Amino acid sequence: MAKLPDLEALAIFAKVAETQSFSGAGEALGLSKATVSKAVSRLEERLGTTLLHRTSRRFALTETGRQLAARAAAMTAEAESAECEAMDQAVSPRGLVRLAAPMSFGMAYVAPALPEFLARHPDVSVDLHLSDEVIDLVGGGFDCALRIAALPDSSLTARRLRAVRRCIVASPSYLAQRGRPVRPEDLERHSCLGYAYLPTANSWRLTNVVTGEEATVRLNGPLRANNADALTHSVLAGLGIAEQPDFIHWKDVAEGRLEPILTDWNLPAISLHLVSPGGGGPRPARVSALMDFLAARFAAPLWPGDKVE
Template sequence: MENLNALRVFVRVAEVRNFAEAGRRLGLTASAVSKAILRLERDLGVRLLNRTTRRVGLTNDGLEFFERCRQILVDVEAAEMRLAHTTAIPRGRLRIHMPVGFARRVVLPVLAELMDEHPDLLIDVELGERNVDLAEEGMDAVIRFGDLPNSGLLARRLCGVRFVACAAPAYLQRHGIPQTPDDLNAHSCIGYATRWSGHYREWRFAAEGGSGSKNVSGRLNINNVEAMFDAAVAGHGVAMLATYIVCDAVRNGALQIVLKDHIAPATPIWVVYLPGRQNTPRVRWLLETLQNIISSSPPWDNII
């Protein structure tokens, strides 16, 4: 027998004792049902059914075979249901890449707690800002900021985030408060040093019709936003940081936002993944978890 379909056809016929009715319940024609039974009898080398013009009955061999087949199908159905339940549970290794600050401040504190619900799930988190080739590196997902290139990957928007220029109140008392982006030329700015390239990340400011950018760097430039945050709190200069990083420090007075009239529009945050991966239980769990963790209107921007 090639598969279980022939057994299913036989059991249905044995239950209703009618080819046409069995076919109706199975979505088959009476002729297809009859041919399936004939093939099954040929494969087994025994006659299973007695056929007359009015009814269908089981032979002795057919009766014994029917009882065994019915139990087999019950067991198969139970196994399929168990497998469906098992495969719906996130398990195995989940690899995800995300920016350092976003991971530490937003995702990881909650993600670690939710993992307790799935003891068979193992998560490898890589922190950084580099471009990740999901297919080549075997990564399941990556969190990215900004506009996405047309890459054939799938993406789900998580939220938007504002970036603000801020400094310690003690620094601003000594050096004054900048009123325009050009005033930053006279200040100590803590730039983000882009790894490998030797360049510094541009600071975005509101401009007519959207946003504009300014090349900003200073004597202290760092390639880690958490270290930039620490340097700003310590009074070493003005830093451009995401609101989810500085919100608590702004609320407790450790940092002060400057250039509030020049804050650029929100930058979108995405979770990006390969086509088809969203159907795997662990990636589906990740997407749903991130959507639950992160509000589409996050509270971080309330400090502006």
């Protein structure tokens, strides 16, 4: 395996060539003259050639030294420019932020919010990835993500923004035709539509809000989908019962197109979280700016009657 270039020695050599002096290079770089001399000697030994002739009175670059000095100086200038640009982005919001979000919540609330953020930060761009799958932030190269779940312990840094309430809903036409379930076990005689990304996609687990009694119901219905919005059309058409988060069903419930059922039973609690890869030092300013914006936006009410918890 080839060794990496000795970038430190190359940068020191470029400064020696620029100042025509070991002591001058040391002063400019904050290094001792001995350290500068050792770096140049190390570079000569690595390359197998003499880069400069030096005596107590004379200093001169060899032909190889002159060619290398020019390229080392260009390399050092490019590295300094890259470093300055990175530091500038760390202080001022600028550059690309890769954001992942659930499909339905992303379409309804994240995408409409981004124009305001981008207007505030014209030097920032956002790559928005919408999917209900759990995205590997590190492997996928994402800076942050919104997740709706009961988050397990992980290496991610998580910030809870709000509770996401879920309830079981059906259309008035379905209830008029098939009857209204009173207890969880009644659901086994009904057409229940499933969401594929639940921890238990083929069953619902409910807890009575008064007694704490728990019940698990196996689903039996004509449709399962990997997106909650995809179930809404079938529920509205009276084809079955579904569990839906409040940010999807609130308007249909408010306007009477859907009715909550089994309201004295709760589904497992979930929340909206803002997550980012853990560790690695301070975030770039562009990422912090977007995360702070999303946190402020989604910790506030999003629809009439919305109660943030």
